[in-house]
Amino acid sequence: MHGGRDNTTTEYARAAASLRTAAGSAPSMSGSGTRALEAWFLGPKAENADLFEKLIADAIRDQAHWRRNFHPDDPTHITEEIKRSPAYLEAIGSLKDNHQSLLSFLKKSVPFFSMRYQGHMNWELTLPAMLGYFSAMLYNPNNVAFEGSTATTILELLVGDDICRMLGYEISGPDAPRPWGHITCDGTVANIEAVWAARNVKLYPLAVQEALRTDSSLAGAAGIEVATSGGTRRLVDLDPWDVLNLRADDVLALPGRLQQEFGIPGEVVGKAIAKFSVQTLGLVEFHRRFLRDLPSPVLFVPGTKHYSFPKAAALLGIGAENLRDVPVDLEARLDVNELRKMLETCLQEKRAVYTAVCVIGSTEESAVDPVDKVLKLRDDMRFKGLDFVVHADSAWGGYHASVDRDDFDMPARPGFVPPPPAMTLGKYVTRQFRQLGKVDSITVDPHKSGYIPYPAGALCYRNSAMRDLVSFSAPVVFHGDAEPTVGIYGVEGSKPGAAVAAVYLSHKVIRPSKSGYGKIIGQALFSCRKLYARLLSMAKDSDPFVVVPLNTLPKINGKSSEEVRGLLREVDSKTGQEIEADRQLLAFMSEIGPDQNILAYAFNLKNADGTVNASLDLCNRFNKSLYERLSIDPGRDIYGYDLIVSTTDLDAEQYGNRFIDDYKNRLGVGASSGGRITVLRSVVMNPWLTDTPQGSFIDVLENEFRKVLTEAVGTIRGSYTRGF
């Protein structure tokens, strides 16, 4: 099964087409979705457990029917007699005992579901996602090839389109490039694939040029022309620098044009180009032949980048040295002026740029990079002759698009206006999401803000032809019709169709738009901003500590900072209902805190005389000691944890001095040397934090913080007086 494709392609295509259109059984994403958060999760006290148990039992029963009805006359194997045998009974006994032991051991796991868990990117999973996963797992489909996943490959095509549309890639007419998305095991692999595709798109036209110059099978097409920043020219006449700066869409159109305009069969085109591709030659030989006089190409990432990018650079032979960190601004967003300077240098050095990455929700602080400005900058640079693709890493933040996405694929219901999400994205973030459809590729993780079980990442391309450059088959023009398999594209081999079924069922019940995921994430944003307001207001003058969230208070036109502080106190003290009734306060609230729902914050302690400690080192030690009290130690009883957060270090080498110096100043340690700040970090995915029947849980969280703060201050001051 693995990788076998060529001779059976059309057979699979036909099968896929008929499965897709089979009357009555064809799945599709259209439908009205549903609206009740309380029906979408198991619940903090497993309130929906009975329902879930029944649904899981349905899946098992249905699997049994399926087995019995497939050639009912075929023999059985596990007879009643066997079931009475000692060996059988022993095995079942062992299964039960060991299962019990496993169940009890699993209680050492992290209580992600709890309101006291304010750490990493984990909360509950959606019920439809778990159910979809479990039900499909019983069939064990492998989405590496259609013949192992006759149902779930179809679902992958559907959810691929659905995710594209959530993110802003419109599936439009036959003339525009058609977007395409697929499910990967995670965001790391999706980012690696995106860099792989970007590298190959950059280098591909050099291979085409060489094939045109040297391969007689392409002789008829020697006159093929392409658009350059200096006008339309023959591809064979361009120097390497110009070839490296063709537009991606034009590059991706080349194999199709050779077929359509010059009548050269697809296989011939594919073979002639493959001889010179970087996939075939390897980077070393490729550079030796075509790029000898040019410096190594680079890719740009913001300082907040995820670790998957250094991995991609290493794996793809690009080299960590050529992965360039762009410093971030005071909000930890990519600083576009710094990027501009770096790109200008590339232009002067004739250094090609594989891609520039915007992170849409950075891992540590959920900062959203300025996609709008980066795209505008790309236009400027393109005009000057430096072109590159733009990739958005929205592994964390992609699902936040649903907060701003109008419902789609839903039957019209006259007069129905979906209720607005509890909380909207800030104006700046909204603007970035509205530009997202213009970037070339997007990573998004259903297993993060999609509340879907691992392993489910995704990569979407604006122009589906880009995926051909990471497959080892001849490019085929994709029009969105039935396909043999989607598993040939990308890094992985075998992959669980169950993960795809999880995404499918979750998206079907909870649409990735305002009335579905938009509601969950809107409420999570509400929780996050409430917690932010509390952090900002919790330290009183009499307290032996200060709290400094990474995100500064917003500057609001026409309001003094005292007025802004007043509004913040209102956000902190009012209930969810009171805030929702106050449109102005709600609008203010959507502008405060982090871009999305990850809070980074640091505490600093006060000296015995009430002044704020001025040593960065001591401040870092203080936060580390808080983290140690609020994080999971191997071996400690999980039931003993009252609050769990995570931590990270922010480093000047990646973030740039401007950001680090500003944060140090705000912490009161500006005069202290050192470029690394330890912060605590809470990913707030829980939509129910602020409105429980017993009031806001934020009060409980504050009390837990106070407990450990008092302890930690005592310990540090004590160790000082002991001459520590």
Ligand SMILES: *Cc1c(COP(=O)(O)O)cnc(C)c1O
């Ligand atoms: C989590 C994350 C990744 C990697 O995703 P995995 O699914 O953990 O491999 C990449 N980029 C960002 C911004 C992330 O937050």
